[in-house]
Amino acid sequence: MGVGIRVENLNAWYGKTQALQDINLNVQANHATALIGPSGCGKSTFIRCLNRMHETTPEARVEGKVKIGEHDAYDGTSATKLRRRIGMVFQKPNPFPTMSIYENVAAGLKLNGYHDRKHLDEVVEKSLVSSALWEEVKDSIHKKSGASLSGGQQQRLCIARALAVEPEVLLMDEPCSALDPISTGKIEELIFELKAQYTIVIVTHNMQQAARVAEYTGFFLLGRLIEYGKTEKIFTNPSDKRTEDYITGRFG
């Protein structure tokens, strides 16, 4: 099951440049939350702080509190252990190119020391079913490499790979920006179904997509969270003039 995320006074820097300023946000468990805002506003940095990927960038640092469920993400727990609970899907599908479909999905489990063949078979199938890819690839999961799939299939393979380690949270950083409308539709349907089991945070530049998949939406601007609330409210009658200007395209 998904868990809620509680962020308090989060600040993040790249060297001397502050990328996030005093972010306070509660992400609801088992819901999809969309983060929108112009390029460079801090939304990707924000989700990278949730799974402690931000600190992997040279000279980057974070201050503040992030609680994933009951656990403090920055209390000394190892980042690897944390990331096991938080799956991530990126803008460009990035399957391991030389591995088969099966090996791609099983990779995370194997890294975590699971080698029982029967167990791996079960998890691979379950994950591919969950990511709505199973029917399309079930006859060739050992023969075909991840890289041989179409872009949309590769992205669903990456989702299956993230789901295989049974995370509680799924972070998606513009997961459909490189996909055609049909593949995008499939991923959006998938997000809708995955909410039952996972907490989803999705960064997107496509506002219609945010409106379609997310119950909550946050608007970031210049490193600050300007407005956060129910998606229908944000897109029909936002409270802040800056949100209104951004979503109606009056910026600049």
Add this chain to the structure above:
Amino acid sequence: MRTRFQQGLDELRQKLLKMGGLAEQAVDRACQAYLDRDLTRCQMVLEGETQINISERQIDELAFDLLAMQQPMAVDLRFILAVTKINADLERVGDQAVNIAERVMDMVSLPAVDLPVDIGRMSAAVSAMVRRSLESFIEAKAELAQAVLEMDNVVDRMRDEAFITLVKTMNERPETTRQALDALLVARNLERVADHATNIAEDVIFWVRGADVRHNAPQEGNGQEQPAQRAASETH
């Protein structure tokens, strides 16, 4: 800035204003035709309906295109939805004007009789409601629209009074029944025009404030009215 989109919204606004002018003119002409027993004006109302119907279709087509091609959000989305609803109300206002003109044509074919109903006063009130509802749209002012809502009760009362006195006349002077019935239908048509003006005012409030005030619905998001109102008045 989405220039082409803004141009589309401006065009939609201009077309609706023109439509509003036509509907307002139709009601005024029909009422004047009643007061003067003027068949020429009746004819003008009947002929004007075609243009109103053409305008209605053009506005719907443009609104539909903007929705499909530009995916409007927030204040722009509310604006386009409000325009399509106001458009439908204005077309119905045109229909009511035609109904009034037809009643007048019937009355003119009959002997003139003195009836205890002040259609002139009622039409002045109704015209003011239509005019103010359109002004509230032009100026994106929810306060003006609010004033229109408050006038609706006055017109309702006038219609009720007309009903009572005209039914009484029919009983007491049966030879005037047809004229009295025509006058009663005119009063009812005017009251319906007032209802459409009320709908228009409600749609303006929805566009400007993002609040649904139909059927005395509770006003939501009072705290958010100012930014939404500012956005509506700045951009339109």
